[in-house]
Amino acid sequence: MTPFGISVPASSGNVGPGFDSTGLALGLYLHLHVEGANSIQFYSDGESTPTENHFIWNIAENIANKHGIRLPACKVQETNEIPLARGLGSSASAIVAGIELANQLGNLHLTPEQKLQYGTEIEGHPDNVAPSIYGGLVISTVLEKEIEHIQLRDINVDIVAYIPNIELKTSVSRNCLPDSYNRDYAAKASAISNLTIAALYSKDYKLAGKLMEEDLFHEPFRSELIPNFAYIREEAKKYGAFGTILSGAGPTMLSIIPKGNGPTLQNNMSTLSLLADYQVKYIPIDYQGISIQE
Incomplete structure (x- = not known):
């Protein structure tokens, strides 16, 4: 062989x-x-x-x-x-x-x-x-x-990940989600999803990042399980992030930032005391x- x-x-x-x-x-x-x-x-x-x-x-x-x-x-x-x-x-x-x-x-x-x-x-x-x-x-x-x-x-952005030193099983994170959504709620959530993809396709990353943070399907329910969820989102914006989201079911979070700015965001977020136990990492898109x- x-x-x-x-x-x-x-x-x-x-x-x-x-x-x-x-x-x-x-x-x-x-x-x-x-x-x-x-x-x-x-x-x-x-x-x-x-x-x-x-x-x-x-x-x-x-x-x-x-x-x-x-x-x-x-x-x-x-x-x-x-x-x-x-x-x-x-x-x-x-x-x-x-x-x-x-x-x-x-x-x-x-x-x-x-x-x-x-x-x-x-x-x-x-x-x-x-x-x-x-x-x-x-x-x-x-x-x-x-x-x-x-x-x-051709997604022309950088990605910075905030990886905490805790595990979160997908099954646990799924159990906090509703069993169903009413029609008006689901329609709005779907519209946000549709427009996010359209924004990514048209390379309007500012709009895409804004919409990503408006998710209604899972992040509002999972955010309580995620340490420093709101803090990471707010701090990343100060350094130019378009938006910050959960990666899958969490607990890792990802910031989307203009191309070329990922290493700078990584360096700045790494200095925050609340993230001392995190691996803050610029990760290229594969x-x-x-x-x-x-």
């Missing part, structure tokens, strides 16, 4: 009001290095992990089973830059990595659309899986028999999506 590598970017779901339908690929990565071996071996950050307990390998085997093949013996070494349970799509990246591992080891020749279909079946919705596969900003929805998506590859290194 010729050694190869797989890299899958992190992702931020929702992007404000694009609830469960919009996601942005970010330049933090889950990496797999794969080489031939006499037995199946999996290492996570240098530590040996039994394959029967490993999420990525289990997904790879499930995909292989769907195609009626058995994966060959190999050694897989995983390194992960994506913080777990922080709203940066760590589970979606692992799912995509597992699908691609099966694709490469089994010579399945899966199309991106097939990968998206498998990933969405496992994850439940495509908003994180899609950008990890395609890169950029991806708006997607599940129809009766297929998943439709549109990819924007436009490649999943990649293979020969």
